[in-house]
Structures are given as C-alpha cells and as structure tokens.
Amino acid sequence: MEGARGEILASRVLFPVTAPLLREGGVLVRDGRILAVGRLEELRREHPGLPVRHFGERAIVPGAVNVHAHLGFRRKDRPEGGSFSRWLARLIERLPEKEAWTAEAARDSAREAIEAGTTFMAESSPYGECLPQLAASGLAGFVFAEFFPHEIGGGTPEEAVEHIVGRVRELRGGLPERVEAHVSVHAPYTVDPESSRLAARRVRELGWRLAIHLSESPEEVEFVRDGTGGLKDIFARNDWGGVGLSPVRYAERVELLGPETIAAHLATGVSEEDVAVLARTGVAAAHCPRSNEYLGCGVSPVPLMLASGVRVGMGTDGLWSSPSMNLFEETLAAVRLHGFDGETGLRLATHGGARALGLEGEVGSLEAGKWADLAVVDASPGAGPDPAREVLEAAAGGGVVATAVGGRFLHDRSGA
C-alpha cells in the first residue's frame, strides 16, 4: 500500500491505452487514484522524494474490464458443448446439485480473474447470488441480479419486477465502495415481454443498469421468430415467442435497449439492420467469442458494430461455457477471429469495457483522476510492429505478474 504522499509504479513500457505507449513510464498513485502518468524521469523531477516501485522489464497496462461473466461455475465438469439448447438443458438439470458448490466456484473464478489481470468484473447470477464472493474478492464490479418471473409464485409481471427491484435494494446495503448491484433481464426465452418491459422501465427510473443475454443462439432466434425449437418451454412454459422478429427487434419492441443496457453475445442472427438498431438505441455489447464457439452460437459481427459506433467490451462468460476467466485470453481469441491488431484488442479489453459499462470516467485507461486499476505483464516489447499484441499474448498466456485494484495489490508475484 502506498504511503500518504503516494508512490510511483514504473516499468520499461507502460500502455495508458488512451495515449501512446511510454518507454520508462510511471503512474503516480495516491489514495487509490492515479494522480499523474508520464515518463518516470519527469514524474521523479516533479515529485521529488516519492518512493518508486520499478517492475523492471515488464509492461504496465490498465486492468481488464470483464463486462459479462458468471462466477458460479467450475471448470472440471462443464456440460458438453456444440448445441446451446442441449447445454442449457443439462445446466438446468444440475441446478439442484450446483447449489452445494456455487459459492466455492465463485471464489475460485474471481481469484482466477484477478491473477489474470482483471480489475473490474460485471457478473450475472440468479438473484445476485454471487455478490458475496465478488465483494470479498477485492475486485471492483457490478452484480446483475437475474430474475425468472415463473419462479416468483404465480404473481403478475408487476409483482415479479417489484420482487427483483426489492432484492437489488437489499443487495445494495453495506457493499464495498466500488461494488454495485443492478438488474438482469436474463433472456428473451426466460422473461416474458411484459416483465421485460416493466423491468427496463423501473431500471431507468432508478438510474440503474440493465444486463441481458441477447441473440445468443440459433435456438433463441427460432424461438423469438417462430415460437418453436429447443428453447420452447425449457425453464417453464413460454408462449410469447413466434413474433416474427429478430431477437434484437424484439428487444427493442419490449424497451430493453438503451444506453444503460449491456447486451451479452449478439452472436447469432444479428443482421446489418439489427446493428443499426443497436447503434440507434445506444445499447452496449459484451463480446464472448470463446463461449459462442463452444456452444455453437456463431460469430458476433463485432467489426460492423464497432464501425457503427456501438460500444463493445469483452466478456469471458462462465466456466461452463468458457475455458478460463482470463479476459486477455478471451480478447486474444477475438483478435484472431476478427483480424484486429493488438492495439484494438488491448483497447477492447480495457477502455472498451469501461465505455460499455458507462465507466470511462473512472476506469479502463491509465489517466490522471481514474482509479489505479492496473496489471503488470511479463512482456517488454521492443521496436516490433505490434507491441500491444506482444503484451496481450503474454497476458493471455499466464504472464500477469501483479494486479492492483484502486492501488491495492491483490496479486503480486513480481518480486519487485
């Protein structure tokens, strides 16, 4: 922990992300915030006598911002992939058994994310069940409490929505400074149109944020358009499909799309017209390419979304659909899939996520005034053509040696 006057964290290379990389760069950290960023020599001159912690031949980058994850899953017994609806049916069968280990899985997933350089985590879990583990981990983040109206005792959509709003109010009591609770309308096939619309309106009134899963699988596209297929009646009776629209158009009709909404996946069945709807409504996207691949969900049109001005961040999803909680590894998969350069990748993993969550004034880059959320990566790119890619590859491959949230190191094997 830095002293009262702060300390300078320095390394051979530093990526502010919103400014060009710095050789022999440093960040001056005080009270958890970044006070200044610049060349080490200048920081030393302007702040004489401050302690300097130099990480050597390494890179300092902003911490990863994971905009869509589920903490409560574990790697060892994930259901078979290939088909989204079959995978989801296995998941539902195992919900009773899962209760016994969800908390442990959430602790382990959060720890894995921290050790891979993540500093901000947007987590979705039923009724916010993984909030205690997120709050205890030291990460900054949001929990999106998912609600399932069919479970809320035969009531009306109004009652279901008041139930989840009440639950989120409860969760908001006594949280750490940088952890918040919000609402998730789980998906078009689990939450009926009226509950979706009312929940979105309540969230807007309250100034909260909203998470949804949207246009994830071929089965979801079929359910919304035709009312048939593998997601028909999967959790409980759902008779509201068959509206002849794409999931994106349907979500717009039930008022789910707006600047406070983060829509996960947008993988299957997103047309050019749909992307125009996303851009017009100001909704943000969470891109989870490894989960999409595992579950047979196609490829999200991320280049078109970015070109259309849609805010895009990266998400790992949970360990039952994704091989790791390492957001830099997820991002490297996206870089390969879409042919992005390293700079675009590093930006998606950090500043892109912060923008998607409406937090670009607080996190996502190394800039004066923001939280000192950062990762130290065992990479020291020289004059190569794509230094950011070198750092991304190292971070993806287990090369994060230290992670700090608000200037506090939660992980440190740097030896510095």
Ligand SMILES: [Zn+2]
């Ligand atoms: Zn998800």
